[in-house]
Amino acid sequence: DGGITQSPKYLFRKEGQNVTLSCEQNLNHDAMYWYRQDPGQGLRLIYYSQIVNDFQKGDIAEGYSVSREKKESFPLTVTSAQKNPTAFYLCASSRGTANTGELFFGEGSRLTVL
Amino acid sequence: AQRVTQPEKLLSVFKGAPVELKCNYSYSGSPELFWYVQYSRQRLQLLLRHISRESIKGFTADLNKGETSFHLKKPFAQEEDSAMYYCALMDTGRRALTFGSGTRLQVQP
Numbered sequence: 121d122g123g124i125t126q127s128p129k130y131l132f133r134k135e136g137q138n139v140t141l142s143c144e145q146n147l148n149h150d151a152m153y154w155y156r157q158d159p160g161q162g163l164r165l166i167y168y169s170q171i172v173n174d175f176q177k178g179d180i181a182e183g184y185s186v187s188r189e190k191k192e193s194f195p196l197t198v199t200s201a202q203k204n205p206t207a208f209y210l211c212a213s214s215r216g217t218a219n220t221g222e223l224f225f226g227e228g229s230r231l232t233v234l
Numbered sequence: 235a236q237r238v239t240q241p242e243k244l245l246s247v248f249k250g251a252p253v254e255l256k257c258n259y260s261y262s263g264s265p266e267l268f269w270y271v272q273y274s275r276q277r278l279q280l281l282l283r284h285i286s287r288e289s290i291k292g293f294t295a296d297l298n299k300g301e302t303s304f305h306l307k308k309p310f311a312q313e314e315d316s317a318m319y320y321c322a323l324m325d326t327g328r329r330a331l332t333f334g335s336g337t338r339l340q341v342q343p
Contacts, residue, residue: 153330160243162320162335170329178330210278221268221324223331225278 123147126211126226133198133205133233141196141229143211150215152194153223156180157208166209169194198231206233236261238323240334247311248342255306255337257295257321266324267304268331269295273317281306281319291315311341 127142143152151170155163165178169188183202188194194213198205208230212223237260247253259265269281282290284297284304295306304321321334 151329155333160335162238162240163333165330165332168328168330176328178328179332212278221266221283221322221331222280223270223278227277 124211124213124224124226126209126229129227129229131229131231133231135233136200138197138199139205139231141198141209141211141231143194143196143226144192145194145213145224146192147213147215147224148191149213149224150191151213152188153212153214154178154184154186154194154196155210155212157210157228163210166196205231207231236323236325236332238321238332238334240319240321240337242337243335244338244340246340246342249313250310253306253308253311253315253339253341255319255321255339257304257306257334259302259304259321259323261302261323263326265297265299265302265304266326267295267297268322268324269293269304269306270320270322270333271317272320273314278320311339313341313343315339316341 125144133139153168154166164180167186169175172191175188185197210228211226239258267284271281272278293308320336322331
């Protein structure tokens with residue numbers, strides 16, 4: 121079954137803890153993205169990576185970190201520095217380094233900070 | 235900075251009525267625009283892109299550079315069109331999409 125797999129679907133975290141969200145793809149896509157989705161605000165870009173071992177900050181990167189050690193994987197760490205981490209997080213990928221605009225999305229991970 | 239605005243959070247129509255989901259953008263370059271859709275319990279997916287000038291599931295969208303708009307239209311709504319719709323703009327420098335806040339379309343029987 122091809123596609124983007126995000127895990128876990130639901131995650132609870134205490135304040136002050138870091139948490140890592142997993143994103144794996146078997147589509148052989150070069151580019152991967154992390155978006156945050158909040159009610160009434162749409163999707164906001166956190167980080168993106170066009171190629172292995174390289175990534176760039178998006179519009180709301182503060183308090184987040186990523187790595188891209190393998191083509192298939194693009195984990196997102198929500199650090200304790202992120203002031204409002206409770207949100208729905210979406211991972212996506214696209215073919216090639218020249219993004220045609222077609223993103224393939226995962227099912228998302230919902231993080232709740234207690 | 236580029237921006238995508240979807241002024242309506244919710245649009246409710248009756249089956250068979252015309253639908254127009256509004257999208258306005260601000261961008262200094264030549265825009266590449268898209269509509270994405272998320273049906274209930276499904277993943278967000280591409281519906282159509284302006285460069286293709288295609289009709290998907292009866293939906294069309296025309297880029298109007300003068301009005302900086304990319305409204306999504308369908309002449310006769312179906313109940314299965316009920317979903318969340320997002321307009322998106324390509325940042326050609328970053329090759330990443332900027333999304334609007336989304337419009338929920340409800341088609342009532």
